[in-house]
Amino acid sequence: MSCRNLIDIQQLTNLKQTYLITVAILEGRYYVWPNMDSVVIVQALGKKEKTAVVKNSDCPYYNEYFTFDKKIALHDLLNTEVIVTVIQPKSIFRKRKILGLFRLDVATIWAEPEHQFFNKWAVLNAPTNKEGCGSRGFLKVNLTVITKNVSPGLPPVQEDNEIEGNLLLPHSRVSERFRAKFEFDIFRAEHLYDKKKPPSSHVVIAFGGNMAKTSVRKNTSFPEFNERIVIHDMYPVLCHRIHVRIYFGSNLYAEDFLPLSYVTSEDEEGFLPKFGPAFLHMYDTAGMEEYKGSILFSLRTKAEVVSVEDKEKNEVIPISPSTGRLLPKVILKFFIVIFESSALDKRFDGKISYRVSIGNTDKEEEYGSSQNSINKYISDKIDVRKINRNSYYSVIRERKPLLTLSVDLMDFRKRLYNLNMLEKIYDDLVNINICT
Known part of the structure; x- marks a missing residue:
């Protein structure tokens, strides 16, 4: 089974069992604040741990190991995040300051061979866009997800300790991260019902610690949004899922996610995440028992160069209605x-x-x-x-x-006809090859 298949939500179970997330904080390197006192804070499964203070070093050694455990269903576990933050602790003369952080969802770790990262260097990013877009240092970590009573694997012998070639990246051929702009065009939703009255609704896009939402459309079961949500982040993103949620006021009505592995190819001749315009069909948040409506949207990803003076937060921009070619009904x-x-x-x-x-x-x-x-x-x-x-x-x-x-x-018939023809051609070629 491929790593991509491992995170197919249709194959996951609601059965709860005890999972353990282990995080080893090994060392830091090239912190932008010279000779600083530093502490590393690790957050996972609703808990928080921290290392001891390392004083007067911009290349500190920590060598501390933390374990987080919780009884949880697998699909809920994969939606949680691990957040690692490097701080300069407060003293008599200064307040506590955040040097940088990285975050990734557990699905990214789960998709790795043996569900683990070993001896990987994570890039520390500024906590806000206003504080810069470049690297603020590197942190060497081990990350593992296992079930209870299963021993984690042993780290392999590392021949070199260089950052290049050992960056913390999802399972892909991409060797380094770069700035990217993710554009979500939210066009409309259909079949949204709230008991006995048309609802007021909005759409939320969330992934990799980013979250942005459309404006509210009032009193309609077929809202027209026609807005573009722009999110700036590094690529590859340290998450496997883009969450799409529909809210009625402050209440979550429906949620689904778009696996990044389904809409991108990270091979040498691959492409950045791209989707639609197409409908994403939403179901009850408790399972697949009830259809809750559909949302028409698209995703485009572009590499970008953002200077320190030209940083933008997540944006919401009005756009014209979809002119893309949709299948006839x-x-x-x-x-x-x-x-x-x-x-x-x-x-x-x-x-x-x-x-x-x-x-x-x-x-x-x-x-x-x-x-x-x-x-x-x-x-x-x-x-x-x-x-x-x-x-x-x-x-x-x-x-x-x-x-x-x-x-x-x-009307999907034309697509099915084309698919049948391609399968027939493939079968004929295979048979010809066998006969010859």
Whole structure:
């Protein structure tokens, strides 16, 4: 299994178990503040640890090891961050100051071979854009994620201690980080419903410690945002996921994420993260049980050179509506016949109904926004009888319940035709090669 497959959310389980994050702080080098007193603070899984103070050195040795543990589901663990900050502690004559920090999500560590980084130099960045964009020093670390009762691997013997070639980077062929500008064009959302009234909503983009949001669109289930969120950061980003969230006021309505490994290629002839315009379909934050709506957006990434005087925070800029080519929609009519159901739980004793939906079609009927009001997505009441003391079956005779739905969906047939043709060509070439 490839590292990219290891972080596929569809393969993760909700089962909670105890995970350990181990962080070894080894040494610092080339701190921009000469002969400083320094302390390293490590934050993970809601806990905080710190090293002892090393005095009067811009190349200090720490050699301290910390362990953070928590009982948590794997997909929740991968969404957490490890934050490492180098500070100059306060004294009688000065306040505490932050030299620099780095942060990465646990999914980045998990995607590495054996879920660990060994003897890697992390670039320390300024805590704010106003304090500069370049490196403020380097910190050598070991990072590991393991389950309880599993021993971490031993660090390999290091032939050299040079920074170049040993930078803390995601699993890729990129040898160094550079400044980049991530442009998220948020066009619109669809099928957002809040009980009995149209919601007021906004979109939040979050990754790598950055967070920015659109303005609020009030009282609509089909909001038009047409705004560009610009985030400045280093690339490769020390995270695997771009989180896309929809809020109703201050309440999280739906969340999904875009894996960076799906929208970029870091090979020698690869490309920077790029996506869409396309729809991202959102589901209930507790799982994949309920469709919550869709959001149309795109992502473009550009390398940039930012001088010390030209630093910008995250920006939100108005843009024109999407003019990108989207697939045409086609109206599909679905007919669903219920033949039988058995082994029903005893709590269904009495009468039951069957309900079917695709996306938010049932809610569209309820709110009167469906294009076709003749759909019958709920059956009439049907008797339930007892099989034994613990299970029941529905009494369906010759006349079967028929449910209908009319849904306008994107027409993917042309893509499927092209895919089928390419697969046929591939199979023919393989067969020709075998025969010859």
